[in-house]
Amino acid sequence: MFSGYDFDVIQRSLPYLFRDGMTFTVTLTLIAMSGGIVFGTLLAMMRLSRFVPLSVLAGGYVNLMRSVPLLLVIFWFFFLVPYIGAWVIGAKEPIRVGAFWSAAITFTMFEAAYYCEIMRAGIQSISRGQVWSGYALGLNYWQTMGHIVLPQAFRNMVPVLLTQTIILFQDTSLVYVISATDFLGAASKIANRDYRLVEMYTFVAVVYFIISYTLSQLVRRLQDRIAVVR
Amino acid sequence: MISISNVSKWYGSFQVLADCSTEVAKGEVVVVCGPSGSGKSTLIKCVNALEPFQKGEITVDGISVGDPKTNLPKLRSRVGMVFQHFELFPHMSVMQNLTLGQVKVLGRSQDEAVQKGLKLLERVDLTAHKDKFPAQLSGGQQQRVAIARALSMDPIAMLFDEPTSALDPEMINEVLDVMVELAREGMTMMVVTHEMGFARKVARRVIFMDSGRIVEDALKDDFFGTPRSERAQLFLSKILHH
Numbered sequence: 209m210f211s212g213y214d215f216d217v218i219q220r221s222l223p224y225l226f227r228d229g230m231t232f233t234v235t236l237t238l239i240a241m242s243g244g245i246v247f248g249t250l251l252a253m254m255r256l257s258r259f260v261p262l263s264v265l266a267g268g269y270v271n272l273m274r275s276v277p278l279l280l281v282i283f284w285f286f287f288l289v290p291y292i293g294a295w296v297i298g299a300k301e302p303i304r305v306g307a308f309w310s311a312a313i314t315f316t317m318f319e320a321a322y323y324c325e326i327m328r329a330g331i332q333s334i335s336r337g338q339v340w341s342g343y344a345l346g347l348n349y350w351q352t353m354g355h356i357v358l359p360q361a362f363r364n365m366v367p368v369l370l371t372q373t374i375i376l377f378q379d380t381s382l383v384y385v386i387s388a389t390d391f392l393g394a395a396s397k398i399a400n401r402d403y404r405l406v407e408m409y410t411f412v413a414v415v416y417f418i419i420s421y422t423l424s425q426l427v428r429r430l431q432d433r434i435a436v437v438r
Numbered sequence: 439m440i441s442i443s444n445v446s447k448w449y450g451s452f453q454v455l456a457d458c459s460t461e462v463a464k465g466e467v468v469v470v471c472g473p474s475g476s477g478k479s480t481l482i483k484c485v486n487a488l489e490p491f492q493k494g495e496i497t498v499d500g501i502s503v504g505d506p507k508t509n510l511p512k513l514r515s516r517v518g519m520v521f522q523h524f525e526l527f528p529h530m531s532v533m534q535n536l537t538l539g540q541v542k543v544l545g546r547s548q549d550e551a552v553q554k555g556l557k558l559l560e561r562v563d564l565t566a567h568k569d570k571f572p573a574q575l576s577g578g579q580q581q582r583v584a585i586a587r588a589l590s591m592d593p594i595a596m597l598f599d600e601p602t603s604a605l606d607p608e609m610i611n612e613v614l615d616v617m618v619e620l621a622r623e624g625m626t627m628m629v630v631t632h633e634m635g636f637a638r639k640v641a642r643r644v645i646f647m648d649s650g651r652i653v654e655d656a657l658k659d660d661f662f663g664t665p666r667s668e669r670a671q672l673f674l675s676k677i678l679h680h
Binding site: 345346 | 538591
């Protein structure tokens with residue numbers, strides 16, 4: 209049945225696929241996750257702020273990002289970021305950002321909107337009394353957030369944040385549209401060069417499945433363990 | 439020490455506090471009681487600005503609480519507060535609960551804060567539990583930690599918002615004992631509670647509130663002897679019945 213296929217191509221290209229491709233994918237995922245969580249948490253705090261302009265601004269941003277297809281945002285940023293960068297530093301020529309950093313910025317900004325909604329739910333899950341008791345001790349807003357509300361919100365939300373990160377890990381494959389060499393991009397290049405499309409794409413699917421499924425099982429186990437003691 | 443004059447507060451169009459005025463002198467213990475929804479918890483939360491109010495003035499040690507220029511964190515750090523539901527930080531050990539404010543707000547060193555914390559834990563008889571987390575303690579123990587936490591800031595006055603109403607009956611006394619001791623040492627205290635035994639033992643004055651108003655503000659003996667208002671009489675007859 210598999211007589212027409214050459215699965216050796218996978219073995220031959222393993223170093224390239226993992227050393228170049230998977231490294232790109234994992235680095236991008238980690239950067240977008242950490243950047244997205246930090247930025248998303250700030251957005252969540254803005255959204256919950258009693259200062260209306262702040263919450264409107266953050267709300268508008270989140271709704272915009274969540275209403276636009278990711279693929280479009282990737283393209284849009286890829287072509288726009290060089291000009292924005294040039295405008296910011298005052299250069300005449302559009303600056304060269306490169307596919308990796310363009311993607312890193314895009315995913316951070318895009319994922320922040322989703323992490324924001326998760327952190328918002330997390331912050332709202334902490335009772336008013338906790339905030340009061342922080343204030344009553346004399347802590348200011350940032351101290352109360354940093355020492356009391358966010359650590360608890362974060363702990364409550366870890367499983368959801370990780371689940372979102374697994375989705376992010378899969379979504380990073382979209383960067384192949386800007387010719388970045390992520391895991392899928394690397395496989396795609398080999399597939400086209402050697403005309404081994406079925407073999408390579410099947411292999412890629414299996415790898416994505418194994419990684420994502422394993423991670424989601426880990427998240428599930430974690431969820432049972434950290435069910436917050438109250 | 440604490441002076442409340444003509445304070446009114448609204449939630450939208452609903453008035454929760456109406457023209458409340460009273461005072462708590464240095465070293466005085468004042469008990470605030472009244473039916474639920476009468477505004478007593480709201481009033482006590484206005485004292486350290488956890489709840490904003492729209493009219494009137496509250497001063498603590500001469501500093502106006504409602505003034506936007508007031509450094510609220512600093513003011514609050516000098517007023518201890520104990521809540522109905524303890525509100526210990528569940529992600530921190532008992533000792534961390536006791537040292538957080540001392541280190542972050544008062545700028546004490548970690549060692550100093552721990553020493554102070556140990557002293558206070560000894561006082562509320564919980565030294566053995568210093569490394570436990572709040573969820574591992576009983577309600578009564580948690581509330582005693584909460585009192586110790588408030589005392590760790592060396593407050594000039596203490597506010598208690600129904601400190602025993604979330605406790606199982608057999609744990610109420612261990613908390614009240616700590617409070618009685620505090621009162622006898624001369625701590626300035628404003629206590630929202632239904633524990634009339636406590637009021638009888640240590641309060642100097644009792645304030646009775648109903649529908650956002652201070653209906654009765656009398657010396658303890660006058661209040662328990664002959665409350666002037668019918669509403670207070672009815673309230674007392676109901677809760678002292680059993």
